[in-house]
Amino acid sequence: MSEPDLILDAETRQSYRAALGGFATGVAIITVLDGDHAVGLTVNSFTSVSLEPPLVLWCLGEQSDRGVYFRPAPNFVVNILSAEQQALADRCAKRGQYRFERDELDHVRAGRPALPGCLARLWCDTYDQVILGDHVAIIGRVRAFDSRPGDGLTYFQGRYGAAPRPAV
Ligand SMILES: Cc1cc2nc3c(=O)[nH]c(=O)nc-3n(C[C@H](O)[C@H](O)[C@H](O)COP(=O)(O)O)c2cc1C
Numbered sequence: 001m002s003e004p005d006l007i008l009d010a011e012t013r014q015s016y017r018a019a020l021g022g023f024a025t026g027v028a029i030i031t032v033l034d035g036d037h038a039v040g041l042t043v044n045s046f047t048s049v050s051l052e053p054p055l056v057l058w059c060l061g062e063q064s065d066r067g068v069y070f071r072p073a074p075n076f077v078v079n080i081l082s083a084e085q086q087a088l089a090d091r092c093a094k095r096g097q098y099r100f101e102r103d104e105l106d107h108v109r110a111g112r113p114a115l116p117g118c119l120a121r122l123w124c125d126t127y128d129q130v131i132l133g134d135h136v137a138i139i140g141r142v143r144a145f146d147s148r149p150g151d152g153l154t155y156f157q158g159r160y161g162a163a164p165r166p167a168v
Helices: 010-020 083-091
Strands: 028-034 037-043 047-050 055-061 075-080 120-132 135-147 152-156 159-163
Touching: 037 055, 037 083, 055 120, 075 135, 083 152, 083 159
Parallel strands: none
Antiparallel strands: 028 037, 028 075, 047 055, 055 135, 075 120, 120 135, 152 159
């Protein structure tokens, strides 16, 4: 006999989220170009999917007001944040502060705007989008990347932290 569906009410939703919060992640900002500006969104759903070809994935909540920028975008950048960039993560998690002027951007490679000071940047073309429940998985094919050593910004049990760069 199969298990009954898990229905999340207000209380179990909270404990479910707390259970998922036990999975420590890094933090990234996804950026897309919008005319003269870029728009960013803080995410921790980013993951690498495939090396051949190089595919990565992140998930966009269907409720997000920023879907109007990210759903039709032919390309995007994954900006992986360093421990010093928590303020930037806060900014791109808030409504109304997620727009970047041109002079705040670093490389705009083929219409894909990157942020300065990150641990790594992945310049992607949108490869596929799959609706999964209340999120859309946005899959990107990586066209170019860069990286630098440093401490990583983490998210664990609802709080930011830092993953120190391993000693060599
Ligand atoms: C650490 C962290 C991780 C987040 N990860 C995601 C994510 O993976 N996908 C997503 O759609 N929103 C994520 N969010 C929420 C968005 O950053 C943003 O707060 C949300 O989309 C609400 O704003 P909007 O309606 O203007 O888009 C995350 C927020 C934080 C603080």
